[in-house]
Amino acid sequence: MYFSALARTMAAAFALCASAALHAGEVEVLHYWTSGGEAKSVAELKDMMGKRGHTWKDFTVTGGGGQNAMAVLKQRVLAGNAPAAANIKGPAIQEWAELNVLTNLDAMASFEKWDEALPKVVADQMKYKGRYVAVPVNVHRVNWLWANSAVLKKAGVAALPKTYDEFFAAADKIKAAGFIPVAHGGQDWQDFTVFESVVLGVGGTALYDKALVKLDRAAMTSDEMKKSLEIFRRIKSYTDANSNGRDWNVTTEMVINGKAGFQFMGDWAKGEFLAAGQTPGKEFTCSAAPGTANAYTFNVDSFAMFQLKSWEAQKAQGYLAYLLMGKEFQEKFNLRKGSIPVRLGMNMEKFDDCAKTSSKDFVATSASGALVPSVAHGMALSSSQQAAMRAAVSEFWNNDKLSVSEAVAKLVAVSAPKQK
Template identity: 70%
Template sequence: MKLNNLLVAALAACSVSGAIAGEVEVLHWWTSGGEAKSVGELKKIMQAKGHTWKDFAVAGGGGDAAMTVLKSRVVAGNPPAAAQIKGPAIQEWANEGVLANLDATAKAEKWDSLLPKVVADVMKYKGNYVAAPVNVHRVNWMWANNAVLKKAGVTATPKTWDEFFAAAEKIKAAGLIPVAHGGQNWQDFTTFEDVVLGVGGAKFYQDALVKLDQKALTSPTMTKSLETFRKIKSYTDPAAPGRDWNLATAMVIGEKAAFQFMGDWAKGEFTAAGKVPGKDYTCAAAPGTANAYTFNVDSFAMFKLKDASAQKAQGDLAAAIMGTEFQEVFNLNKGSIPVRLNMSMDKFDDCAKASSKDFVATAKTGGLVPSVAHGMAISPAAEGAIKDAVSQFWNDDSITVADGVKSIAKAAATK
């Protein structure tokens, strides 16, 4: 250990700039094409500052496998510099006393003025920054194939649920599938939270799905939400159970289905297929949610490190993640938008520009709300229980709306 310290001191003394170069180890599960390319850009930025990048990629399971590895590393007293963690899980890790305080970097880089408060609060523990946000995904998107709508005689993208069901009837009559849907509980809940937001508005969404208020969960508004949710199910195809989200997107791209309710990662599928927004497909807020925005923010939590050079590298990493260079290139690759509020959107497509405009607007009006479906709002235990209750209702038509309301309210009380 002493030898390591001597080496670090020697390297620091030899440095012409006087800056301390260190190693930064980053745990993530971004291994697909665009994501891996983006991580490569972050590596380049860090290397340009003289630091050594140690990639710690754990593929699979939407991060579940990575979290298992991370827990064992932290327990062993050997955490990475940074790990891909998001939502309330950030506070759970911070509560264990293992996350580093990033306030010095955040203050120098003016994060408080660059982030909406609702997003900044997710990155903080007891008022101190412990994580750096990477991007914003809008979850409450509805994707539509323009050729399918035209074929069915639907002349405008539906803005209300009544308009949506009128369009769905025309599409069904034309022999096409109105709604492309997949069969995992997070897909069911993505649609469900769109409906709750569209039927009840942002305040009701917050009360029912974020605060888990029993009065809101058992209200007539929730009953109406479940009635609407069930009606959407009637416009999906029988092969939906078990289908992956990207295969549902492919149905819209391939003119087999008209609509899909999915976050903006679906845009990557359209782009890969050579489709152009406005011309081939439309991205619109889910019915009734034009003035609201459900967000899913990826982020890196920073762990406490003993080595001074590693701490310096960690601070530089946090600054680079929020820097304009990385924010632009990462989000162009990922299909999301920059989390910084002052970013130029010139290189982004029309869907991203619309998303950014609405992100900024809803941050001011209270319409910016965390996505429950994507782990941004409530404890993992409550989230899992509610998702299961919603999926049971979705998959079993014998469950009455009244029983569905009771089941979801009961699940929300899970600690």
């Protein structure tokens, strides 16, 4: 019923040369790109699909966040009414593939030479049992530190901090100047975004991989992990009292508007700065989080492709997959969103200095082994393990009475499922 290898190869060829009228169809897509920079990014994709004659339909779940959307998606898929694609990433791709509901994209991948265009660590995440079932769109670097240039200047901070000693010295100056040193949104994923950058900065990729990816108990209970927790808690003292529950983009606005000095956040935050008309190196600055200049935590947005019954829908889906990995869309999309192309060998001339640095470091860390998946953003652990890790770290962030030793014990408890 679904694409054979030959049919998929033909579909790829059609994507290149067939007229719009011959393969017009509808693609229904589940995504979460609704903020300023993100909304402009997805508009690029809709426009490119429309030029080929296809129509785009947003998959929406009224009153629901990501968790509710996934529940509705599962109900629809199991009922035989799947959308064409859904924004799913990391180990969650494998979880959906195990339900035998994702379509095989190998012929398209072979036709377009995806294995050559992608770093192996990324390509492997798009596959299930060696076969492509999802398409990567971009690469976000998570271990960024953003800063308002004017705030730093007014506070007398001459350079972005490269160590945590330098960071806290700068934070003290910013606080003394009457600004909020660290803009932070008190949600568990934002808490963990800060935490994983601290672990990476304190213990390097070795500690990060062992403790947060492999969930090794020895690494979890190490002195480096305890130091990471101490620094993490100290950072909280530089945030404002109204951070609890604040969305990330609202938090970024605090830096954009000059109310706060720093923010730990992935480079989707840059999309907000750009949407506000600001320029990197001028109104705002970017730097790897303290201690992480030679490491890279990645968050790859990707679309899992579901099995569809309608031939017209299959053709539209095939063209969507083709577009997502195409050089034209990779450039346009990532210029809008603040991320970088996932394809290797892309021309970065049109990108800003932050993106050029990110691209250079992405390639370098891919070769050195310092390219590691972001735990906070669903690239490393199962959904249940990720939720448990977030909860443990967020509890430590929010409860000053919880000791470092007690936090370590909670992290070890999360690691139990992976221990032999």
